[in-house]
Structure formats: C-alpha cells, structure tokens
Amino acid sequence: MRKIIVGSRRSKLALTQTNQFIEKMKAAGSPFEFEIKEIVTKGDRIVDVMLSKVGGKGLFVKEIEQALFNKEIDFAVHSMKDMPSVLPESLTIGCIPEREDPRDAYIANGHVKLLELPVGAVVGTSSLRRSSQLLLLRPDLDIQWIRGNIDTRLAKLQAGDFDAIILAAAGLKRMGWKDDLVTEFLEVDECLPAIGQGALGIECREDDTELLAELAKLNHEETALAVNAERKFLRDMDGSCQVPIAGYGTVKDGEITFTGLISSPEADQVFKETSISRDPIQAGREVAEKISAQGGYDLIQRVKAESNV
Numbered sequence: 360m361r362k363i364i365v366g367s368r369r370s371k372l373a374l375t376q377t378n379q380f381i382e383k384m385k386a387a388g389s390p391f392e393f394e395i396k397e398i399v400t401k402g403d404r405i406v407d408v409m410l411s412k413v414g415g416k417g418l419f420v421k422e423i424e425q426a427l428f429n430k431e432i433d434f435a436v437h438s439m440k441d442m443p444s445v446l447p448e449s450l451t452i453g454c455i456p457e458r459e460d461p462r463d464a465y466i467a468n469g470h471v472k473l474l475e476l477p478v479g480a481v482v483g484t485s486s487l488r489r490s491s492q493l494l495l496l497r498p499d500l501d502i503q504w505i506r507g508n509i510d511t512r513l514a515k516l517q518a519g520d521f522d523a524i525i526l527a528a529a530g531l532k533r534m535g536w537k538d539d540l541v542t543e544f545l546e547v548d549e550c551l552p553a554i555g556q557g558a559l560g561i562e563c564r565e566d567d568t569e570l571l572a573e574l575a576k577l578n579h580e581e582t583a584l585a586v587n588a589e590r591k592f593l594r595d596m597d598g599s600c601q602v603p604i605a606g607y608g609t610v611k612d613g614e615i616t617f618t619g620l621i622s623s624p625e626a627d628q629v630f631k632e633t634s635i636s637r638d639p640i641q642a643g644r645e646v647a648e649k650i651s652a653q654g655g656y657d658l659i660q661r662v663k664a665e666s667n668v
C-alpha cells in the first residue's frame with residue numbers, strides 16, 4: 360500500500376484542514392496510508408508585520424511547493440485564498456472539495472452590531488479587502504491591523520485591544536467554533552469575500568496520476584467552477600492578497616454568476632461588476648474587462664506601487 364506524505368503548515372487551522380481532508384479521502388475508500396509532515400513557511404514566521412507590507416505572493420505556499428518538487432511530500436491542503444493566481448509548472452490543483460461558508464464573520468465585544476458600534480470604534484483586520492469594505496459601511500471606524508492565528512486574534516479582542524474583529528467564517532467553523540461566537544455573518548453583498556475564501560485546494564505533482572485519480576473523487580464541481588472564475592479574475596487583475604480585491608461566484612444549473620470588486624484602500628473608489636456564463640474563464644474575464652475599462656486595473660497597479668510590493 361502506498362504511503363502518501365501530506366505536507367501541512369503547523370498552524371492549528373492548517374493541521375485541522377489537512378486532517379479533515381485525509382478523513383474524507385479515507386471515507387471515500389482511498390487505498391493509501393497517510394502521514395503528515397509539518398512545514399514552516401515564511402508567512403508563519405512573520406507575525407508582527409502587516410501582511411500586505413511583507414511582499415511576495417504565496418507567503419504560505421512556497422516552502423510547501425518546494426517540498427512537492429523534492430518529493431518530500433505528495434500533496435498539500437491549502438486554503439484557496441492563500442494560493443497565488445498562477446501555479447508553478449509541474450504542480451496542479453488535484454481537486455477542490457466542497458466549499459465551507461464563504462462569508463466574513465464579524466465578532467464584537469458585547470456583541471454590538473456593526474451598525475451600532477460607537478463612532479470611531481476600533482476594528483481589527485489585516486486585510487485591505489476587509490478594511491475598505493468596512494469603511495464603505497462605516498466610514499468613521501478606526502481600522503487597526505491585527506495579526507496572529509484565530510486564537511491569538513480572539514484573545515486580543517477579549518483583552519479589549521479592539522472593539523471588534525473580522526475573521527473568515529470558514530476557519531472558525533472548521534475549528535469547531537459555534538455560530539454564537541459570531542456577532543454577525545457579513546453577507547456577501549455587503550462584504551464580498553476574498554478570492555477562494557472558504558474553499559480548499561489540494562496541490563500535488565501533475566504526473567502523479569495514481570493520486571490524481573483518487574483526488575478527483577473528492578472534487579466538488581460547483582465549487583471548482585466558482586473558484587475557477589474567481590481565480591481568472593484575480594489573474595487578469597494581476598491581484599493578490601496585498602491589494603483590495605474580492606470576488607465570489609455561485610453556480611446554479613451549470614451557470615456561474617460571478618461578482619468581482621476592486622477598491623482603493625480608503626474606499627473612495629470602488630468598482631463592482633457581475634457576469635453570468637457557463638464558462639468560468641469567461642465569467643472571470645468579463646468582470647475583469649468591465650472593471651479595467653473603468654480604471655480598476657490602473658488602481659490596482661497604483662496600490663501596488665504605493666506599498667512597494
């Protein structure tokens with residue numbers, strides 16, 4: 360029996376996602392034995408710097424991809440949100456399992472609703488995408504950067520460093536947090552999620568046909584279509600997690616409805632467009648074209664130049 364070595368970051372969330380996926384493979388009758396190999400990435404070593412200032416795409420994936428090339432590991436479970444829009448040659452996404460909740464979760468001390476926070480309240484997030492969309496809803500808020508894993512962020516909230524914080528609902532749910540921790544789930548039309556948020560991607564070597572055949576059984580067609588549209592938009596806009604870019608697709612009867620958003624960090628310029636297509640590439644491309652025609656692509660380039668990434 361082949362033993363599959365699964366690479367995982369060392370964070371609680373990464374290990375949880377990896378273990379949950381391995382259990383799914385076992386339940387689907389996969390013929391392998393599994394062993395997890397922990398890998399420390401650059402993104403895990405940097406804790407105190409604003410992520411958007413650190414620079415370099417794929418902070419959480421480079422070391423893992425190197426281990427795949429070296430055949431030290433056979434696959435890795437990534438949050439699609441952390442994946443650069445282009446994969447290195449000879450690696451591929453073997454499958455995209457069914458998506459968890461794509462929404463952002465707003466968690467406030469005393470469960471004060473977002474629209475009821477006092478003027479100038481301090482909200483913690485480390486994402487320009489979240490901060491710019493928050494400012495659209497509440498221009499008066501004092502957005503402060505927060506870093507660290509889920510537990511660290513919740514502890515900082517509880518310590519009173521912030522009045523509220525925003526986290527991905529998917530991470531909380533996978534870690535077993537109950538919904539009553541969350542003050543409000545921000546609906547996708549008020550805070551459009553990150554590209555790929557809530558979805559996992561299983562990265563492996565392109566020539567590992569034996570493994571690819573097993574992974575294919577866990578692919579979720581609708582999630583994969585939506586995420587492909589989202590990632591086409593990310594590629595065409597030349598985006599990354601270091602610029603305020605968002606996108607979310609849904610699929611009904613084989614038809615993808617995709618909405619993309621580009622904003623300035625101050626949220627004084629916002630472009631949001633939707634396209635519907637049976638082809639994920641076309642859906643993503645069309646939204647990118649519409650937004651670029653209005654100046655969205657130039658805005659992304661300017662944000663990048665200003666933050667030196």
Ligand SMILES: NCc1[nH]cc(CCC(=O)O)c1CC(=O)O
Pocket residue numbers: 438439440441525526527529530555556557558559
């Ligand atoms: N940027 C870190 C990261 N990457 C994936 C998730 C959550 C899980 C997911 O979105 O699938 C998180 C944490 C967060 O944003 O709160």
